[in-house]
Amino acid sequence: DAKTTQPPSMDCAEGRAANLPCNHSTISGNEYVYWYRQIHSQGPQYIIHGLKNNETNEMASLIITEDRKSSTLILPHATLRDTAVYYCIVRFFTGGGNKLTFGTGTQLKVEL
Amino acid sequence: GAVVSQHPSRVICKSGTSVKIECRSLDFQATTMFWYRQFPKQSLMLMATSNEGSKATYEQGVEKDKFLINHASLTLSTLTVTSAHPEDSSFYICSARGPGDEKLFFGSGTQLSVL
Numbered sequence: 001d002a003k004t005t006q007p008p009s010m011d012c013a014e015g016r017a018a019n020l021p022c023n024h025s026t027i028s029g030n031e032y033v034y035w036y037r038q039i040h041s042q043g044p045q046y047i048i049h050g051l052k053n054n055e056t057n058e059m060a061s062l063i064i065t066e067d068r069k070s071s072t073l074i075l076p077h078a079t080l081r082d083t084a085v086y087y088c089i090v091r092f093f094t095g096g097g098n099k100l101t102f103g104t105g106t107q108l109k110v111e112l
Numbered sequence: 113g114a115v116v117s118q119h120p121s122r123v124i125c126k127s128g129t130s131v132k133i134e135c136r137s138l139d140f141q142a143t144t145m146f147w148y149r150q151f152p153k154q155s156l157m158l159m160a161t162s163n164e165g166s167k168a169t170y171e172q173g174v175e176k177d178k179f180l181i182n183h184a185s186l187t188l189s190t191l192t193v194t195s196a197h198p199e200d201s202s203f204y205i206c207s208a209r210g211p212g213d214e215k216l217f218f219g220s221g222t223q224l225s226v227l
């Protein structure tokens with residue numbers, strides 16, 4: 001799986017948008033970008049994933065650059081409960097035991 | 113979304129004993145499950161891939177005789193930490209591929225403390 005690079009930490013004011021960047025310059029054409037988050041002492045939670053096009057769901061938006069070498073996860077209106085470690089992962093989407101390899105992630109702290 | 117249940121959430125045991133952790137997919141069938149370990153302030157590290165009806169595939173450096181994995185049904189995988197020692201104390205997390213294979217869903221984790 002392609003390696004990803006994320007800033008170790010970010011702060012965000014409650015109610016503001018949180019924009020979390022991720023670099024994946026070695027991504028291959030059929031690798032997807034996935035985002036998960038982990039709240040302290042819990043299992044990771046799926047947020048969103050995409051291949052080429054921008055994606056939006058009830059939790060977040062994913063913006064992928066045209067060359068696919070980087071992406072940004074956007075939490076439109078961050079709340080205190082969004083404080084977590086956010087992981088950007090790239091992986092093939094194929095059948096079989098394709099696994100997720102976690103990097104160090106970004107610790108997002110949402111404050112009043 | 114799909115639900116993965118992990119039990120127990122916390123266990124304390126004496127050194128030398130064995131501990132079993134269960135991972136269940138509650139509303140879907142999971143032919144493949146994954147087991148991770150996480151030490152404090154570190155990221156998740158994949159230990160093994162569990163395949164229903166066949167032997168698990170272990171990552172490099174993970175002792176298969178110490179971390180026994182059984183995936184006897186499409187909804188249950190178990191991880192047994194045999195002869196646990198204090199250095200095995202960690203947060204263990206399982207995950208399962210959901211319907212359609214697009215997403216992995218995670219259990220809530222098991223905090224193991226070996227005294």
